[in-house]
Each structure stands twice: as C-alpha cells, then as structure tokens.
Amino acid sequence: MGLDSDKKKLMSSRYKINNSSSEYLLEEEKDLEEGSGVEKMKNKGGQYDGQLKYGSNDSLLPGMYDDVALICLSWVCRFDYASLSCLNTRFNFLMKSGYLYELRKQLGVVEHWVYMVSDPRGWEGFDPTRKKWMRLPKIPCDECFNHADKESLAVGSELLVFGRELFEFAIWKYSLVRGLWVKCEGMNHPRCLFGSGTLGSIAIVAGGSDQNGNILKSAELYDSSTGKWTMLPNMHSPRRLCSGFFMDGKFYVIGGMTSPNDSLTCGEEFDLKTKKWRKIDGMYPNVNRAAQAPPLVAVVSDELYAVEYLSNMVKKYDKEKNSWDVLGRLPVRADSSNGWGLAFKACGERLLVVGGQRGPEGEAIVLNSWTPKSGVKDGILDWKVLGIKEHAGVFVYNCAVMGC
Incomplete structure (x- = not known):
C-alpha cells in the first residue's frame, strides 16, 4: 500500500x-x-x-x-x-x-507478536521481525492464580489470561497501549477448559467447566473495545477440553468431552450474522481423552490445520469433504506428553510450533514456523527456526499470538 x-x-x-x-x-x-x-x-x-x-x-x-x-x-x-x-x-x-x-x-498495518509463559518469571513477548524478546510486567494477582492452571488468548491489543484465584475464577488482561496488567470484567458464566477464538477486536469462548465441575454448552463474546462480555446462544452439546477458532468469518468449536468418559467427534459452527449454531458430524474424528490436551489447531488464510498427537503429524482439513489430509511431520514430538506443553498457532501467513528441547547448553524453547504457501515436498514440511529462548524450560504453559 x-x-x-x-x-x-x-x-x-x-x-x-x-x-x-x-x-x-x-x-x-x-x-x-x-x-x-x-x-x-x-x-x-x-x-x-x-x-x-x-x-x-x-x-x-x-x-x-x-x-x-x-x-x-x-x-x-x-x-x-x-x-x-x-x-x-x-x-x-x-x-x-x-x-x-x-x-x-x-x-491494514499488522505485526504478529508471540506471547508465552514457560517458567515462573512470567510472560514474555517475541517480535519475529526483529528477533527480539521482551519481558512483560508480573501479573499483580494472588499466589493462587500464579500456581493454578491458566488459559490465554490475544484479542485486539490485549492479552487475556484466565485462571483461578483463591475464591473464584479471574481474568487479567495486559494492555499493549498502557503497558500494564488490569483486572478484566468477569464472564457471565465463569469457566475453564473452554474453546476460544479471536477475530480482530472480538473473541468468543464456548463450553468448558464451571467452578463446580459442570460441563457447559454456553458461549460468550468479548469485545475488547468496550471490555464487556455478551451471552450468545447455547451450543448443541456441552463440551470441555475443546478448541475454538475463526474460519471464513465464522466461529467453530471442535473436540472435547461431553462427560468424563465421552468424547465428541462432531464440531459446531456459529454464524455471527444469524446467531445460530450448526452441528457438523465427524468434523474432528481424533477422539481425545481426559489425559490429552485439547485439539491443537490453527487457521492460516482461512484453512484449518491440526496436530495429531500420536503420530506427530500435521493435517489439513478439507472443508468440502469434511475430512483430514496428512501433510507432514512436526519439528518436535507431541506424543510424549499427550500434546501438553506444546503450542500450535497461526502467526500471520505462517504456522507456528512452540516447544521445548534439551541441548548441550541446557533447556530452551524453540519457535519453528512453516508457510503453507511454500507447499509440501515429498511429504516434508520446510520448518524454519524463527526464534530460540535459552534457559526457559521445556514446557510451554500458555501461548498466544497477537496481530495489531
């Protein structure tokens, strides 16, 4: 331009x-x-x-x-x-x-930065263009929030971190403009283990579990321009340990469990214009169990990609056939930890895999990227090292990519 x-x-x-x-x-x-x-x-x-x-x-x-x-x-x-x-x-x-x-x-000026936390020192941001790391201020939360499991998403120019404080669920958000953490308005139905996705200045969370362990089928929309949560119509099925994403302007939820022993292979599509959910049978045939991480999925150029834990392979979703095609192998192993501790994200026109490795100089977090436009050659994906964070552990607890 x-x-x-x-x-x-x-x-x-x-x-x-x-x-x-x-x-x-x-x-x-x-x-x-x-x-x-x-x-x-x-x-x-x-x-x-x-x-x-x-x-x-x-x-x-x-x-x-x-x-x-x-x-x-x-x-x-x-x-x-x-x-x-x-x-x-x-x-x-x-x-x-x-x-x-x-x-x-x-x-239409957009830069994609990677935000992650892999050790007790807290959140860090990575600029893929400058290859620079930046440490964020510590979250001014209580110790319970620090040590509890957390989830995160980036929306607009905010990084939202979801967790549990001593008496209730809490959301802290880091404002890129102000450069500090503030308490975010709570959801109408506080939850954890939900699926989420972002589109510009809005985000949608769906499913998950409430404080009593009940599995939810409710969904909410967050508008970063107002800082408010709005209830959306319920999904067809309650689900937890699921994943969400936006594709073609619509929000999707796939995977997850509807009870402690029952996994879901169907997906659901939410149309923001009609405000209705559509069930898609067999959209995610990889059955996941309670010990496994939620589906690792990412969308690049409105095409959906996923990681199959057991085979360490990257797959691409065929929208017309409602099926998955195997593309190639991951640059790191996901099977050893059932998908936990590994991040699989979209970063502009690239797919990003963030995971730990042990080398001669100790533990490090490595950011590998692959551009789908480059194609697949003989079943091999041309992964390139985007960045390395030395002495940062080998487990990625949370990761989000912000484009603004």
Whole structure:
C-alpha cells in the first residue's frame, strides 16, 4: 500500500478518527482552541484556522503535517514504540493514547507478536521481525492464580489470561497501549477448559467447566473495545477440553468431552450474522481423552490445520469433504506428553510450533514456523527456526499470538 493511497484512506475517515478512534487529536485540538494555545502557536510561526496545523517547531516530524506524519509513524515497528515515547512529551502522549493502533487498523498495518509463559518469571513477548524478546510486567494477582492452571488468548491489543484465584475464577488482561496488567470484567458464566477464538477486536469462548465441575454448552463474546462480555446462544452439546477458532468469518468449536468418559467427534459452527449454531458430524474424528490436551489447531488464510498427537503429524482439513489430509511431520514430538506443553498457532501467513528441547547448553524453547504457501515436498514440511529462548524450560504453559 503506497503513501498516497494511505493518505486518501485516512482523509476519507479523518472525522471518524478524530471523534471516536482516539483521544489524541481531540486533546491536541482542545489545547489549540484555548486562547493561550493559539497565541503560542502563532508566535512560533504556525497558523490556526480551526483545523489541526502546526508550525515547524510543533509538528511531530518537522516540515510535515501531522496527518501525514502519523501515517508514516503507523508503519514503524511496534518494538520501537518505547523508544519513540522517550523523544518528547508529544510522542509520549501519542504512544500512550492508543491512537496509532487505531490508525494501523484502518490502514491494514499488522505485526504478529508471540506471547508465552514457560517458567515462573512470567510472560514474555517475541517480535519475529526483529528477533527480539521482551519481558512483560508480573501479573499483580494472588499466589493462587500464579500456581493454578491458566488459559490465554490475544484479542485486539490485549492479552487475556484466565485462571483461578483463591475464591473464584479471574481474568487479567495486559494492555499493549498502557503497558500494564488490569483486572478484566468477569464472564457471565465463569469457566475453564473452554474453546476460544479471536477475530480482530472480538473473541468468543464456548463450553468448558464451571467452578463446580459442570460441563457447559454456553458461549460468550468479548469485545475488547468496550471490555464487556455478551451471552450468545447455547451450543448443541456441552463440551470441555475443546478448541475454538475463526474460519471464513465464522466461529467453530471442535473436540472435547461431553462427560468424563465421552468424547465428541462432531464440531459446531456459529454464524455471527444469524446467531445460530450448526452441528457438523465427524468434523474432528481424533477422539481425545481426559489425559490429552485439547485439539491443537490453527487457521492460516482461512484453512484449518491440526496436530495429531500420536503420530506427530500435521493435517489439513478439507472443508468440502469434511475430512483430514496428512501433510507432514512436526519439528518436535507431541506424543510424549499427550500434546501438553506444546503450542500450535497461526502467526500471520505462517504456522507456528512452540516447544521445548534439551541441548548441550541446557533447556530452551524453540519457535519453528512453516508457510503453507511454500507447499509440501515429498511429504516434508520446510520448518524454519524463527526464534530460540535459552534457559526457559521445556514446557510451554500458555501461548498466544497477537496481530495489531
């Protein structure tokens, strides 16, 4: 996308941006409308005619109108935001306002970062482009939450971590904009061991178990722009230890168990437009047991891929035939731990496998990636090492990929 087309796209929606997407320009215009602000600007050689304009000393990038400068800044790597915020007060306010994330969304600028936790030191983020690691602040939770099993998902510019505190389920969210953890509003039906998927700024969780161990068939939608949970219609079957994902704009749930001894091979599809669930018999024929991890699935370019634990093979789902085709072998073993401790995620146009290995220098977490567009050659997938985290254990407790 060229700069000219980006500018036209921004100009066509500028009123919307200024009045709803961010407080950044609103705050700047408010300052300018005050008499002292206008006079100060005129004294610096700027001009003010009711629109946001700056003199050379006031602009974000000297000699460039702010709306053009903001387009340029929206293409800057997110890893550099911390450095930019240290330049001056205006850049600091810009980075903390969240304005650039809204602008990136409108311009279609997306970077995928991997967030994971594999040792007691807490969550870390990995930038696949810069090959850089970043440690997140510790979650200000109680000790019960720290040591309990947790689940996670990335939605919008937030990382949500689900777990259990001393007396109830709790959700903590890390805001990429604010750079800190805050308590998230709880679900209408608190749960664990659920299936989940994200699409832009929304996420859906379905099934799972409540605090009393009852298996649920309810589902809820989370909107990261409001921080609110909304109930959705119930699924056809209750299920726990299931997996969820979005494909072709619809939400799916596959696998799981409907009772301590009964596994499900059917899947369910939720249409956001009609608000109805559709049952798909035989969508996931690999029967999983209570000792096994939920299905390891990922969607790249609206195509569904899964890991078969016992054979360590990657499979692809055929939508028309409702069947699975074997593609090739994983770069790590999943059978030794029944799928636990391994992450299988979509990272842009790549499939990502995150798992531990033991080498001469000790334990490490290795991020392997494969691009489906590269194809399969003689039953071999061309896995490439995307990153390595040394001395980080060999078990991935939680992993999520955020694209914003």
